[in-house]
Amino acid sequence: MPWKASSLVNVYMTVFTRVPIDVLTGWSNKHMLGALENLTETKHGTENSNFFLTTVLRNLIVTVFENVGNHELPFYLCYMYFLSVNGVPAPILNSNVEAIPVVQWVDKPVAITLKLIGSTQEVPGNPHLLETGRALAALHHISKKTTLFNARVYSISWVKDKVSNYAYVVPFGKRYVFEYRSSIQLFFFLAGGYKRLDDGVCHGDLFKDNVAFEQLFHMHRQRLSGCFDFYFSGQEKMLVDVAIALNTWCTSSNGLLNAYATVKLMHSYQTIKPLKNREKKKLLVTLEVMSFRFWLSRVGGFYKKRITATIYTYDPDCFKHMGSLYSRKEWFISYVCAL
Ligand SMILES: Nc1ncnc2c1ncn2[C@@H]1O[C@H](COP(=O)(O)OP(=O)(O)OP(=O)(O)O)[C@@H](O)[C@H]1O
Ligand SMILES: N[C@@H](CCO)C(=O)O
Structure with missing residues (x-):
């Protein structure tokens, strides 16, 4: 079903x-x-x-x-x-x-x-986007200097395994979309350009519910108090972390990337760690691949958990169509990546 x-x-x-x-x-x-x-x-x-x-x-x-x-x-x-x-x-x-x-x-x-001070932000505003972009860039910057190593969590074998396990849950008429999107995912990992992207230890899961902000009493604004849930961190292309953050912090309720939010996050990220040209060229496909990756794990999570008990699961729907959004055009990417 x-x-x-x-x-x-x-x-x-x-x-x-x-x-x-x-x-x-x-x-x-x-x-x-x-x-x-x-x-x-x-x-x-x-x-x-x-x-x-x-x-x-x-x-x-x-x-x-x-x-x-x-x-x-x-x-x-x-x-x-x-x-x-x-x-x-x-x-x-x-x-x-x-x-x-x-x-x-x-x-x-x-x-x-x-326990970090403050709370997470379901509807991030200007300061939240700016501080998150800066924190992610600082994390990437400093992670370049660590000798710690953990293998990539979402490898080709992870994708292959999940795709073959979950294909049956996709309605029959939609399976070609599933196959198409999984092929983009695999192509992304196998493509020559992928190997040359900047890598290092990445957070791997910097969703809105993994960053806490505290209210500053003397000001009418909030300050980032910390990031948590590092239990998906590992060696990865840093662009992957950027795409995860954009997909989850900058997408409106209609599933489209919000240009204003995207510019804010990207600008603050790039003031510390500017994207290289080859990263900008790959951002579009990385956004697509990451939306599919979380859709895949959420659908899988839903099934796995449904079998065991009634427990909290995340809604896969918000990632369902993200890969085919009109705002993901080349011009949009060059606009939001401009420093
Ligand atoms: N260091 C922390 N400071 C404040 N709250 C935290 C912290 N770590 C966890 N929490 C709280 O616990 C909740 C669950 O934590 P977390 O997201 O790490 O769980 P998880 O089971 O690993 O979740 P996920 O499914 O998101 O990977 C968070 O939503 C947050 O409310
Ligand atoms: N942050 C993920 C769960 C952990 O991978 C999600 O919201 O789907």
Whole structure:
């Protein structure tokens, strides 16, 4: 049966693994986090089980990793540590990389990180777009200097695997579109120009719900307090991160890229890290490929989760048609990329 976004209504549960209070108290004592005051489950998130934990000393996030193995966690934590000591705000708790609280619960790794101040922005305005563009560019800039390495998460084999697994959920008359878009995706990875794009460790998931902003009391504006959810980060073309950000931060409700928002984000990104000509030429196809990539993972997520329980899933519909939008013309790209 083909999926339908409307059937996502009433699908609300974001925690898969709960941790008893006495276990949390033990961790808190061991890592000197302070006496526990409050514990609540987060309302969003589809990958891991996240809790807001308040102690007398701090506001924390407890993440029980559902799909990240013990061997993978050190990269993510070290990368967050690397970013935060280099001025890109990531929610790492200790300034000593050896003292980051990592524990184990029912055979799953658990990390305790800082809860960022403020909240995420569903409808970003000028300052949000400008600060996000700047933060992403700073992240890319500094990531060039790290020796940390994590293999690309969304590789050719990932695409092939998902496409073959999910093809049956696409209505029969639409399968040619699915095949066409997946071929663009594969072509993108295999094309010669792809190899020459700038790469390094990328965030991989810089959606609006992964950046927090705090209100400045003395001013009528907000300031970026940090980026989180680095658990898709890995080696990637930096243009891919830019396209993910544009698709999610700058798209209007009708699915079209908003020129005003795109110019803001791109301008602030490029003041720190200007795109090279070969990157500008590939931006159009990268936007298309990334919209398909998230559509694919959301459709897959919907099916996987529907089988297991009623849990929170993201709506795939907003990425469905993005690849064929009229605003994605060459002139539009040169306009928004102009510094
Ligand atoms: N460091 C943090 N500071 C503030 N809030 C956070 C932090 N980390 C997680 N959260 C909260 O927890 C929620 C879920 O976190 P996150 O997005 O990391 O989960 P996930 O399961 O990995 O989700 P996704 O499906 O987006 O990959 C966020 O929407 C946010 O409200
Ligand atoms: N940020 C992703 C989920 C994690 O890949 C989405 O909204 O589809």
